[in-house]
Amino acid sequence: MFPEVLEKYNKFPLDHTIPDIHEWPINKLTRDKEDLKKEVISRVIDSLEKKIKTQKELLDLLERMLYQERIRLTQIPWKADKPTEKQFWARIKAEVIQFSKEIDELEPPDIRNNPIVNDILDRYINEILGTFEPQTYRFARSIVPLLFALLLNARLKPRGKRRKSIYEKIKIYGDVELVRELSKKGTLVFTPTHFSNLDSLVIGWVIETMGLPGFNYGAGLNLFGIRLFAFFMERLGAYRLDRRKKNVLYLETLKNYSTAAIEKGAHTLFFPGGTRSRSGAIESNIKLGLLGTAMDAQLHNFKNTDKKWKNKIFVVPVVLNYHFVLEAPALINSYLERKGKERFLVENDEFSTSIKFIKFILKFLTHGSEMSVSIAPPLDIFGNKVDIDGNSVDSKNKLIDIRHYFVSGREVTDDKQRDSVYTKMLGDKIIESYRKYNIIYNSQLLAFIAFQLIQKRHHELDLFALMRLPQEDCVIPFQEFKQSLIKLRAVLIEWEKERKLQLSTEFLMELDEFIDHGIKHLGMYHAIPTLIRNIDGDIEAGDMKVLFYYHNRLSGYDFEQYV
């Protein structure tokens, strides 16, 4: 771990920066909900007006989206869909047919007063928007730590051993004080890595533990099909994301909602990787859509003369790390399937019912292990460092006025292309932060070495053949394993000194203890152990796929050359 991170090892839980829950930005957002809806719809129409110049174009757009929505309804229906979906779209269809008869193709359309467009936007915004309820938040606040406490402590410890508190089990590292300060000066956008369905819960707990006010965050609409989940999420301010809907009207509504919420000071959470990492690797591709809304919000805040919106946005990359990811086998299978054949996969839900979800939690309850949450230093929207007063500092430690990034000539200007490059730059910075503030576990290092060594022994095989390797070929002589480990461990320690990554405290252990601890914790509760020491004392892979999954966590650093 970087020295300053250990030094700042915080005492949790911390007091709330804003004690009165009613004063939280997200609560304000809910209070002004009706105005917000109107505003979002108006903004979507603004952007449509820029693109659509004739009635024919408007008709084309409506017909196309109608087609997409009907495909969605028939081919990928979800429990979370409103029961009135079919009726609604049937009605829209009839109206579109009527519209097609009445239009004057080349005339400019009156989008703002078009009832079809307004109906659709109204439906979308109502579907997306969350409602924050202080009471439920308070309830969740008391139940979630309890849940986690149960979850991580439930295993019976040998007598005499002190049970670790939850704050020792889920360790939060990073400059928490800085993040708390910045939450008072501007709007936070948390951008965590995404490995497990548990991430949302963990992050929610982390935010609460850090004493920050509630965050606005997008949760997949499919999760709202689980009643228990839906009850909490709805009231905790989650808004709904539907990844099936890819039409212009929906995407514009979603983006404009997110932009407006950030602009109005609602701290926000995105998983910039989109979905959970299938391969187990840290995100190397970032979805720029939602991230772009933070950029838009910052631009609007500079253009807006209304004082209360003059808000600076701070992006906080967060790296979550587990010794053990419960879904690893399913995730890696889906990764291999996708890689193997580029066929269309129906989005499946592992947790389509409350029962399944409870089962998942229960399994975790009995199977909990440690996890770490690394809070990387906050960045401004252009990826610059930020000091405790919220000032941006460039790589030469010079203070900069970030308004200047939006200035052309003398004024702040609109330039979508420019801002898309900026968003990409921010995405690159976030990935850089993930790599640097990632805390590597000993278990992951062992997985990396074991997989690399097995792959080297069978260099003639492709990935898929490797996955089906007979058990007797998945063995590495212990000495060979140890030699590689000594070498790469030294490299990792060097890299930590150069501040390119962080290592967990296990790296301070003696080598033998390091290995034993790592093998024991690597994917510790999978049905088949991922790595074992066999009777001969050699290292054996129990499940190549899962081994590959944990190995991937160290991909992207170019460590292959050292094994």
Next chain:
Amino acid sequence: MILNNTSEKIGVIGAGSFGSTIANILAEKSEVLIFARDREEFAAIEKAGTSKRGHRFHENVKPVASLEEMAESCRIIFPIVPSANFRSMIQDLSPFLKPYHLLIHGTKGIDIPFPDDIDHEVDRSKVKTMSEVIREETNVVRIGCLAGPNLATEIKDKQPAATVVASKFDEVIVSCKSLLRTPNFQIYGNEDLLGVEWAGILKNAIAIAAGILVGVGYGDNAKALLLTRGMGEMIYLGNALGADAKAFLGLAGIGDLIATCNSKHSRNFTVGYRIAQGEQLEKIIDDMDEVAEGVKTVKVAKLLSDHYEVPAPITQTLYRILFSGLSVEKGIKFLMRYPAEIDADYVDFYRSTTFSR
């Protein structure tokens, strides 16, 4: 992003032949401030509107005394100084720069941490293009570069010519077009900044080789052979360095290659030509009043081809001729005996690299 050319002052750093030429083209539409490190140069321009080498400046070009003044007066600046001085110049400029600045450089060279002693192991992380130097040293992000066949003498004579402006930002390309475009000077945009930079850098090595061929007295078949194979080498090497092949097929690559490899106005070509005449490299470099970037490029490109195991026979041979005493005659013989490969496989190569992304 629309400029008001009549009121906005444009900056140029460097009063070498290309910098001076760009200053004059800019001056047709805008007031231009030019900065030269050399105090005498400053005095000469201020006094007579002429550089020490006799370049006559447009009346709209005025010298500035400091980089600070330049950064404060100009939002758009064209730094055009040799690669060896580029980083230190940018470091001097950096304290005065703000994120609203646009920097468009015109330097087809590379930055390396140990310029006087290039025999280290070199990989991509140690070699920087000028745009990367700007990113490292400043808070400016709207960066672009000028590349392509820009032989200063011909542009000065107002012969038809064109340049590529490469930048990830449309704003930079659009600004350059409106600032630089004249009836005799056409501007093309390219969004692949690194590709264009690498094309401009790597072609300098091939230009030296072309000078050698002409110096020895070989004709057009030989030169056509060199340029075509040289193009392939540039693309392979560029690709190993992470540059997209596409930019190499445009003005900055093939266009510039044809121009410099046929012209005695080109410094790099001249280096090769004089080598073939039997002159010593040190003497040639001493004689020239401006830097031939290609000499450093050959050294670095050779080391990069070693590191990434990219076959680059022309660069390798050139290296041996320039730095380890191989005779020109033997070098050419070696190349002619080099096993011939498939003709133009880099087009497929290009295709496969674009589809795989």
